[in-house]
Amino acid sequence: MNQFIERTQLIQEWIYDAAKLIKSSFEENLDIQQKSNRNDLVTNIDKAVEKQFIEKIHQFFPGERIMGEEGFGDEFQNLDGIVWIIDPIDGTLNFIKQQYDFAIMVAVYEDGIGQAGFIYDVMQDKMYSAHKGKGAYCNKKKLPPVKDLSLKEGLVAISSALMSKEEGLARLVGRASSGVRLIGSAGIETAHVASGQLIGYIAASLAPWDIAAGKIIAEEVGLIYTKMNGSSIDLLQKNPSLVATPTAHKEIIMLLNTKK
């Protein structure tokens, strides 16, 4: 068993602890702050969860670097060595407005290569996980390799920002598919592509912590995860992102380039 599989139980315990903290906040008044714009929000709970993760990582794995959405981790110029990538609450808007459809995401990378990824859909109690080369799971159930369906055979998730834009690239994709779905959590949307419920997911601008865990899980079931132009994801910056079955991935890239 490699060192990253050995970490699984510990990481999952931390995630379940974080989920308890998040759910206990439902009855409280959240302290909500704006980040880049009026719909990019952070709460005291996002921050508390990230700090909790960082504390535990420092305790159990001293010296390993941490990249976190809320900025309590380290600064990064490269991905050398072991790097933890944490999103304490993916889908903060859903957490605030809906109290469902949000996830906790943790990934461990080594020299830029994804080794272990976890997406926990808190309200559905679904733990999606994967280790490089060992397949992906939803709770204890192994996810089968995805069927290589084409775009017209499946539902596609498209981010709200992308669907609301006037220029119509994403809508070309929507119309070529069976239909568009929009959950508002990159983690859950990616997990649903991995479990075969969606054919693909595209988003205009995903941060490293939106991508890191999902990319490992997606690749373990045979999905292709790249930038929207087909080039490799860069986990040191934001990426216009596309994850899909091999066939749908090709079709979507072709459509996205039709109008350019």
Next chain:
Amino acid sequence: MNQFIERTQLIQEWIYDAAKLIKSSFEENLDIQQKSNRNDLVTNIDKAVEKQFIEKIHQFFPGERIMGEEGFGDEFQNLDGIVWIIDPIDGTLNFIKQQYDFAIMVAVYEDGIGQAGFIYDVMQDKMYSAHKGKGAYCNKKKLPPVKDLSLKEGLVAISSALMSKEEGLARLVGRASSGVRLIGSAGIETAHVASGQLIGYIAASLAPWDIAAGKIIAEEVGLIYTKMNGSSIDLLQKNPSLVATPTAHKEIIMLLNTKK
């Protein structure tokens, strides 16, 4: 207790029976047929569930008329007397592709006035129900009157067809809100507006069975349910539909008329 409340236990039992039938089909191969277009689908299960409802209604309430999505009910020129409106599986595409986010919907109208409405989110085991003048419930819990939030304070559900259109009316609404969500079941989307998780829901063309139960539930919690131009819903035809908080309803109608 009026006669429509007396029917509640029976209707809910029928719905739970239908849910069992639907879930038992998950392991089988569905017989899938196209209706109006390649994404307007019906399965043998939709048909079996509708027939089961019709049989039970005929047995317990002989002489009452039935309007059903799959066409096994009666023909309608008016809504006189007691009329049952049934959607055996709302969100058939989700049922087929995702095995979640679909609902069973039953409504009872009398002389065109909604008396009792039921939306059952099968996979979440959530029974949304309402009787005219008696409030709305999710399972045994009474839903409080919705907060009259404005569009920018909430998430809005917009149908896939509407979001994928080139002309940008719906996207004006999306950009003025906190964000767009797209579930693909009119019943579940309306239920989520009623439970305060969404601020509103708009769809280009809802059939009477997509609207009937949700409208009763929505109105019991203080939502406004009309056509997209603000006029009254007509349950004898398809309607471009809008359900929202009073304030968001006004704002959305204003936006939808901006570009006309």
